[in-house]
Amino acid sequence: MQEKKKNTEEKVTNFKCPACKDGDILINQIIYDLPDKDKMLFLKFKCNRCDFENNDIIPLTTRMDAGIITLKITEENDLKSKIYRSPTGNLEISELDLKVEPGPSAEFYYTNVEGILLRFERAISIYLNNLEDGNPEKSEIKDTLKDLQKAMKGQLEFTLKIADLSGGSYIIPEDSSKYTFEKIENLK
Numbered sequence: 001m002q003e004k005k006k007n008t009e010e011k012v013t014n015f016k017c018p019a020c021k022d023g024d025i026l027i028n029q030i031i032y033d034l035p036d037k038d039k040m041l042f043l044k045f046k047c048n049r050c051d052f053e054n055n056d057i058i059p060l061t062t063r064m065d066a067g068i069i070t071l072k073i074t075e076e077n078d079l080k081s082k083i084y085r086s087p088t089g090n091l092e093i094s095e096l097d098l099k100v101e102p103g104p105s106a107e108f109y110y111t112n113v114e115g116i117l118l119r120f121e122r123a124i125s126i127y128l129n130n131l132e133d134g135n136p137e138k139s140e141i142k143d144t145l146k147d148l149q150k151a152m153k154g155q156l157e158f159t160l161k162i163a164d165l166s167g168g169s170y171i172i173p174e175d176s177s178k179y180t181f182e183k184i185e186n187l188k
């Protein structure tokens with residue numbers, strides 16, 4: 001089952017563009033029906049003068065179920081699957097030994113799988129550059145970086161997992177047969 005697009009409309013607002021301070025912001029709204037019967041509202045903001053663009057996403061039927069969401073990535077197209085991680089979501093790619101822990105400083109973010117890999121790549125590169133030559137950790141991290149770059153080209157299969165104890169995180173898969181949601185019962 002694929003999510004369905006509907007109710008697409010573009011509206012001109014009275015908001016001035018934050019980038020050029022001159023143009024008006026256009027809002028494009030798209031409501032998606034997710035495979036699990038939830039609905040999401042995507043808002044796309046665009047300036048009519050400059051190339052400013054921004055996105056926002058709002059769950060319309062907030063799922064209160066806590067759970068573990070997984071998505072298998074086996075080909076390049078899967079990297080386009082959309083991800084929304086709430087601040088309570090714990091994101092993990094065990095094949096690459098990568099993790100984003102929840103916490104007060106954790107960002108709310110909406111991106112796709114590729115966007116998440118890019119964030120990791122940036123963080124690991126910075127970490128690697130700050131290591132002293134001769135540090136034994138260095139070759140290990142270089143290997144992780146190589147795997148990560150393969151993953152970004154769809155040449156390495158991996159599973160992305162979001163464990164969200166409060167609910168609210170989403171994956172919108174390109175291929176829903178690679179997606180699972182497991183409810184967490186009896187949370188104390």
Ligand SMILES: [Zn+2]
Pocket residue numbers: 017018019020021022023047048049050051052
């Ligand atoms: Zn503008």
